[in-house]
Amino acid sequence: MTVPMDLLNPAIVDIGPEGLPLSCSASGPQLGLDQPEDKFDGPLAIQLELSQLEGRISVTGTLEGTAIRQCVRCLLEYADPLLVSIYAEYLPQASVAPKSAPAEQGRRNARRGAQPVEPEEEADEEADEEDELYWYQGDHLDLTPMLREQVILAAPMQPICREDCLGLCPQCGQNLNERRCGCPPAQAPSPFRVLRGRGPKSENA
Ligand SMILES: [Zn+2]
Numbered sequence: 190m191t192v193p194m195d196l197l198n199p200a201i202v203d204i205g206p207e208g209l210p211l212s213c214s215a216s217g218p219q220l221g222l223d224q225p226e227d228k229f230d231g232p233l234a235i236q237l238e239l240s241q242l243e244g245r246i247s248v249t250g251t252l253e254g255t256a257i258r259q260c261v262r263c264l265l266e267y268a269d270p271l272l273v274s275i276y277a278e279y280l281p282q283a284s285v286a287p288k289s290a291p292a293e294q295g296r297r298n299a300r301r302g303a304q305p306v307e308p309e310e311e312a313d314e315e316a317d318e319e320d321e322l323y324w325y326q327g328d329h330l331d332l333t334p335m336l337r338e339q340v341i342l343a344a345p346m347q348p349i350c351r352e353d354c355l356g357l358c359p360q361c362g363q364n365l366n367e368r369r370c371g372c373p374p375a376q377a378p379s380p381f382r383v384l385r386g387r388g389p390k391s392e393n394a
């Protein structure tokens with residue numbers, strides 16, 4: 190059994206321009222995914238390729254696993270295959286302490302003389318929209334915050350167990366995927382009724 194935390198914290202000196210492959214599996218909590226909604230079936234398989242050029246480290250690869258999500262319609266949990274493409278760039282954090290304490294790890298502006306670096310949401314001109322820019326400090330690269338963020342970003346806003354999930358009966362709560370209930374059709378206001386009420390009576394007369 191590998192120790193993912195060591196593998197996910199490689200020494201900068203081990204990352205050369207020729208690339209450093211890195212593969213391991215980690216549990217959700219090992220990546221800091223420990224909220225109630227962070228549920229996984231089995232470990233997360235992580236395969237990365239790291240390379241460094243003059244301090245700039247690029248990380249590409251995939252994170253694969255199975256997330257357990259709760260359907261917003263029927264409220265049941267379902268297994269959601271997870272395949273996250275990783276593409277991250279790390280720049281060295283300047284050794285000078287930033288003026289404001291970094292609230293968010295790894296996403297701060299580096300104060301590096303000539304090379305302009307945009308800190309926040311400003312577009313990086315060299316990077317695709319897919320790029321994620323991070324900062325590192327010291328002699329190791331901690332990949333866990335980035336991986337955690339990528340898993341969170343990959344989660345759907347409105348998880349649905351299947352496209353045609355029928356959800357729950359609003360009246361009795363029966364899961365309509367399992368069977369129909371005996372409730373009368375919901376009394377949603379019909380658009381026709383509204384039109385009839387407001388419109389001229391001539392058509393129906
Ligand atoms: Zn559902």
Ligand SMILES: [Zn+2]
Nearest residue numbers: 358361370372
């Ligand atoms: Zn019902």
